[in-house]
Amino acid sequence: MSKSVVLYLHAHQPWRVKPYSVFQAGTDPFYFNDETINVETNNRFIIDKVSEKSYLPTNAALKDMLLQHPEFKLSLSITGTLIEQLEEWRPDVLQSFKELVATGKVEIIAETYYHSLAFFYSRAEFVKQVAMHAQKIREVFGVTSTAFRNTELSYNNDLAYWADEAGYKAIITEGWDPILGWRSPNYVYQPSYTSNIKLLMKNYKLSDDVAFRFSDRNWSEWPLTTEKYCHWLSETDGGGDVINLFMDYETFGEHQWEDTGIFDFLRKFPEEWLKTEGHDFKTITEAAESYRSKDFVDVPYTITWADTERDLTAWLGNDMQVDAISAIYEMEQTITEQTDPHILADWRKLQTSDHFYYMCTKWFNDGDVHAYFSPYDSPYKAFMYFMNTYRDMTVRVINSGNNDG
Amino acid sequence: MLGWELPPHHAGGMGVACYQMCKGLANAGVDIEFIVPYTAEHNIPFMKVTPAHPQTVEEVKFAGGVYDSKYFSKHNVTLHKNKLDLRKQHDLYAHNVAKLAENAEFDVIHAHDWLTFKAGVMAKLVTGKPLIAHVHATQFDQSAGGHGNPEAREIEYAGLSMADQIFTVSDYTKKVLIREYGIAEDKIHVVHNSMEIDAEIDESHNLHQYLQVMKSNGYKVVVNIGRKTIQKGLTHLLDAASMVVAKNPKILFVIAGGGEQEDELTALAASYGISKNFLNVGWVNGKHLRDTFKIADVFVMPSVSEPFGLVALEAIGYGAPVIISKQSGVAEVLSNCFKVDFWDSHQMTDMILSLCENEGLAKTMWQNSYNEYTSQSWQKSVDTMHSRYHHVTGACV
Structure with missing residues (x-):
């Protein structure tokens, strides 16, 4: 029996607005240019900080993993607002992303250029922003995306219908229990009212074990080793086809700091997972194409991957x-x-x-x-x-x- | 003269009133030494400003001012070990004023509001000179008709009882002292505030660029300036604003000042869905303050309990017709304005709309109120104070 880990990492930084007084309104058309040293509204400061703590060491680890293990693959998304800032201040970091994609084993997921909620406010604007993102990804990475994610994994039937019409092969969202009911997130599904597109739903329990709980010393499972984690992945749901591990890029080094051992955990992960026969890694589109849909999933209202409410x-x-x-x-x-x-x-x-x-x-x-x-x-x-x-x-x-x- | 603040180091209207009043008294030949609880530059030519002790303005302001009786307690928790809390500032001031008074030559002690009352009483006990307690605001006003801080209220009561004479900024406040504090009526004399705006400094360019552009596109601007506290009744103004905007979306509301209601008002405007029309400006002074007055098409002062309300006169001086609450002292000296019960947001809505939408009404009301404003000088109040000074010194000889 084959079982695939679908690892998907999301990289994004906004253009933060500087402290902007009403007396500046009408006189200062620059909102995102806070150059004050060491403040969180200084976008360059944040980009430098996150690059050093997360993007560079994560990309170094992923590159080694991709080169050492031919079977290792992953998917990532990177917003237009982040690419712009990397182009401006950290081309070296953008280069490290390009090197990952150049291995041919990293799929880039489509989304809105501005990480916006435009889908819920203006369809015309949403479509424009998706097109802008696709254009940017082609320019920078030379690839065309075949899977789609909306901002914060927000999702409903309308979005799936749109993505299907737009020709995407896969779309992703949260594996939220009220939607899944008795079903498991560890299979590929098809959104209701669509003809071709597949739906992959995040296994939030196993994803959050890494993203949120990894360094939590009050957690009964701390410390989490690669061996223990891969054991959980193997055991979960007996015969599941896919394990969708979706998380923020910044999990590695920024949310879980380097001294928690997160990078060692990550580097050992492919080897440990691949020890068992039948285990492999797939990108989102590959998973959608490899496995048959087990059911239709109906999401009449909007869900997201945030907070305990999983809504907007x-x-x-x-x-x-x-x-x-x-x-x-x-x-x-x-x-x-x-x-x-x-x-x-x-x-x-x-x-x-x-x-x-x-x-x-x-x-x-x-x-x-x-x-x-x-x-x-x-x-x-x-x-x-x-x-x-x-x-x-x-x-x-x-x-x-x-x-x- | 004992006071907690003077411009430019003031937090509210009291500092402005003291400044204006002393200017009037000095012109009438009164020799004033004004003792403040900090050491700072004032550049005031008409009187001597004496520091009670060498602390900086920041150190004193950190503890709070006359508007911060909530921080005043025997059991104060000092957040910063090296800084004095408001109670200690209060005691230190009283102690030092009594010392200064011992060696000074003067005839009358004139103390402004509760924070200086203990100092006034101690100076009286040391020198035997008469004490005049001047009331700009009481705990009753600051808690919008409640009891206020009982410790501060106790000090108010002690000061008022020990005073030989009491000045209040309005008949409204005189009645509060009689009703709420049980003070004898014949001891209290009303000394209305008045306002004199300094000669125009070059002010062609207004710092409110956004509002300028909106005004040239047909928008009107309604302004309130003051501390954002329950006393000022701003939630009633926002209630009115929501009705105004529903009828005329081209009316913008600017509310400037610091205070604990800042976030509450932002959230309230959002709950009415009028965030686009609501500018929550923080504490402003200098040109920012003048320009905020100047940008107003209408000025609203919806205070729940306002001993005087000098800000309304300032607004008229800067060119806006005003709507003031009936629960204010300034309502006693001003006829050409709209007066409204602070809770009557429907009527407030009507008044705002009619002033914004009828140029003729706004112009006429403002012009007439401006005439009242210019004729409203300190002279009458100075005369009252002068005669009371003579009365108390005569009685004490």
Whole structure:
């Protein structure tokens, strides 16, 4: 019996908005250029930090693993906003990603260029951003993606239908129990109301053992060794076809620091998994093509891979978030009608889901995951700075209209 | 004269009122020594500013000011070991003022609000000179009609009882002292505040570029400036704002100032779905403050309990018609404005809409209020204070 590990890593960094006062609105058209030393809104500082802690050592490990084990494969996604920042400040890191893809064993997954929630607000804008991402991936890596993920693995029937029509062979989302019911995430499925596309669902238990629990000393299974982990993977669900391990790239080195032993764990993983006959690795598209769909999966409402709710409430759960994102998408027509490419690009950078995540107030009582990932003192500050950039956008659009006229 | 703050080191209206009042008194020939609890530059030509001790403004502000009675406690937990809390600042000030008073030559002790009352009382006990307690705001006002901090209230009561005379900034506050503190009516004299805006400094360019552009595109701007606390009634203004925006989305609301309600107001505006129309500006001063006044088409002061409300006069001075709550002292001296009960957000909505949508009404109201504002000088109040000074010194000889 064959059993495939589908390892998928997601790399993304937003263009963080600097502390932007209402007095800057109308005078300062640069929102993402905080150059203050050692602050979390300094995008270059973050890119350097994450590159050194995570991207470079992870890519070094993955490259060795790919070269040492012909059977080792993985999938990754990398957003347009991250590629832009790497091009600007860390071409060496971008090069290390290219070297992975050049092995021919790394599949790149399609998504929106700006890591946005456009699908839920403007289909035209969403399609445009997916096309922009595809174009960028072709330019940088020379490949065309055949599998799709939406921001934060947000997913519903409509998205699957769209992806099917668009010709993707696979789409991925969270293996969320209320959706799966008695079914296991360890099989390939087909989204309801589609004709060809396959659906792969994250095994969140086994993924989170690494992504969230790896260094948790209060966890009864700590320390997690490669041997123990591969044993779990083998044992899970007896005859499952695939084990979908989906996680953030930054798991390695940034969320789990190097001194936790995460890189040793990663480096040993292929050898340990491949010891057993029938075990292999597959990319997302390969898995979709290799295994038959066991069932149709119906997802009438939107799910994501975030928080205990697995919904969009981390981004759209309070009134500030709803007000902010509505303000941005209400501008769509006036923005896309005018011709200044800088205005258009900034408008799209403001669509990145992270901006709305920083406004989340759930973290006041829901653990510190959100607080850890926010560069601002409070969700209210995040909201104020964001709305002030929105105000500046309004002025720029008016001024550009005046110039055109 | 004993006071906790003076411009430019002030946190609220009290510092401004003291400054303006002393200017009037000095013009009338009164010789003033103003003792503040910190050492700093003031550049005030008309009186002597004396530090009670060598601390910096920051050290004193760290502990809090007259608006921060919530931090005042016998059981204060000091967050920073090397810094004094508000209670210790208060005691230190009283101690040093009494020392200074021993060797100074003067006729009257004039103390502004509760933080200086103990100092006033001690100076009175040391020198036998008469004490005048000047009330700008009480614990009753600051807690929006509640009890306030009982320790601060005790100090207020002791100061008011020990004072030979009491000045209040309005008849409204006089009634509060009679009703809430049981003070004898004939001891209290109303000394209305007044406002004189310094000569125009070059101000052609307004720092609110965003609002400028929006105004030239037909938007109107409604402004409030003040501390964001329960006393100021801003949630009622936001309630009105939600109704205003529903009727006219081209009206923007600017609320400037610091305070503990900052986040609450942001969230409240979002819950009304009017974030796009709501600018939550932090604490501003200098040109930022002047430009915020100047950008206003309408100024609203919806305070729940406002002893005076100098900010409304300032707003008129800068060119805006005003809507003020009936629960304010300034309502006693101003006729050409809209007066509204702070809780009546429906009526507030009507007033905001009519001022924003009727140029004629706005112009007429402002012009007439400006005439009131210019004729409202310190003269009358200075005369009252002068005669009371004579009264108390005469009585004590």
